[in-house]
Amino acid sequence: MIWQLDLLILTLVVVCAVVVINLKDLLAATVIFGVYSFMMCLLWAEMGAVDVAFTEATVGAGVSTVLFIAAILRTTRRSKD
């Protein structure tokens, strides 16, 4: 484990999570959530849990982003609150 790489990825994960919560545009939030999933995937792979990283990359970043976008297209794009 390289602690500089760990720190960089962890910072990006936290930044992505805060941005996702604060965005009003749901489509942009979905895209940033995909970035968050990829960062988590990098973090798992860096910690040696390759199987979990694989699942995070396929399900978290791949399919769930598509399902979120499909759900957004059935609603309005900007959140009201």
Place this chain on the structure above:
Amino acid sequence: MMDQRTESCDIIIRMTVRIMMPFIQLFGLYVIVHGHYSPGGGFQGGVILGAAYIMLSIAFGLKDSTRYLSEKANAVMGSIGPMIFVGVAIVCALVGGLFLDYSALDKIIPLGPIEWRSMGIFLVEVGVGLAVMNIMLSLYWDLASNGEMEEGL
């Protein structure tokens, strides 16, 4: 036919998907088959195979993509997956072992119990992969078309 394709008539996207599709499916099969001695497995490989078909339905439109895998075939394959899983487990129990104890399958085809433990987990992962692929695809189909299978994203 043309009015079906108005939402997906971009030739670049269609050709790209056409070229990428076999490689993604081959990678999904590789992940399923090598699941028991490298990272990956039935679930991840099934999601990759399902994502390949989801990409096909986004690029070609939902109606056109059901020519390659119809809704009925999807439901049948999604049901065969769990049946392979439970079938292997029940056959293990019937020939004298415990439920999901693959080494008991040695009594049907004598390969040796250690070899059968590897083969058994492979059979179960094929079942898991089939089930996950078709459930992912039908999740997307129903979410994108409001459950009516008329028009996709």
